[in-house]
Amino acid sequence: MLLHRAVTLLATLALPALALAAPTQYPLTIENCGSPLTFQHAPIRAVTIGQAGTEMFHALGLGDKLAGTSLWFNDVPARYKAQNDKVERLADNDPSFESVIGKRPELVAVQLEWMVGPQGVVGTREQFHELKIPTYLMPSDCEGKDNLVGADGTRLQAFSIESVYRSISQLAEVFDVQQRGEALNTQLKASREASTDSLKGKDLSHTSALFWFSSADLDIDPYVAGRKGIPDFMLNTLGIRNVVESDEEWPTVGWETLAKANPTFLIIARMDRRRFPADDVEKKLEFLRTDPVTRNMDAVKNNRIIMLDAHAMQASLRMFDGLETLATAINTYDLPK
Incomplete structure (x- = not known):
């Protein structure tokens, strides 16, 4: 990942400036x-x-x-x-x-x-x-x-x-490890900038996405990312529109409504947790490809499905790796106009 690869170089470059940090x-x-x-x-x-x-x-x-x-x-x-x-x-x-x-x-x-x-x-x-x-x-x-x-x-x-x-x-x-904190923040900011720079020149004006975290049961409405939260921030950072308009952090929204919104990309959470059946990413994929509503969504038919670690959808260090994963994946597609 960009964040991990940048650690040694950025920490070395930052040392002279950070040496002045007071205890x-x-x-x-x-x-x-x-x-x-x-x-x-x-x-x-x-x-x-x-x-x-x-x-x-x-x-x-x-x-x-x-x-x-x-x-x-x-x-x-x-x-x-x-x-x-x-x-x-x-x-x-x-x-x-x-x-x-x-x-x-x-x-x-x-x-x-x-x-x-x-x-x-x-x-x-x-x-x-x-x-x-x-x-x-x-x-x-x-x-x-x-x-x-x-x-x-x-x-x-x-x-x-x-x-x-x-x-x-x-x-x-x-x-009392201020130098380490300043170095880490420098690395994170550089990682974020690298992700956004990688999409420069790509027309994303008609591109939208949906984050699906999980579902209490595959037969009921899924937990998806609302506006103003962390996934929405990730999309805005990359210049992509979130199709969900709720201000709740993870509202439940029906698949019929989501299918009408017809997002360009489906971003689904991959996790080791098994609290709900849909925590299993393979069950998410099977549902999307077999359900009579979801299988007709453009993102499913054209395999524009991106798997992302669930923790990368949280306010965390992993979010910066998530930005890189999304930018890299989006760069591989010829997007519809």
């Missing part, structure tokens, strides 16, 4: 999703609820700080596997409150507010904070979003990529 001054207080978090020192033990945080820890060289991890969609990238194998997986999906606090973390990093929030399935932030355990909620899931409306929340404002860069910078500051 963290403790006690450190940061504002996080409406809650001030104070650290007297760099946390020694952390737990992540969400793959995005786990992979950020690894990318920042902090994998040895992880006492537990949970909520996974895809296998960890090969470059992190050896370190990640040493981290206890508390649950493939949502862990129990007791299993998290049992690891005695000095920080819990949370990808999604429905896991730890006002109606968190794991617990509320207050429950953790009463035990003097700070919870760092990824800004990408709390800023400009109402997580009490819709199954996965509703975007009040469009997702901003700056929220991902800020997560990296803030976690780097909490753990």
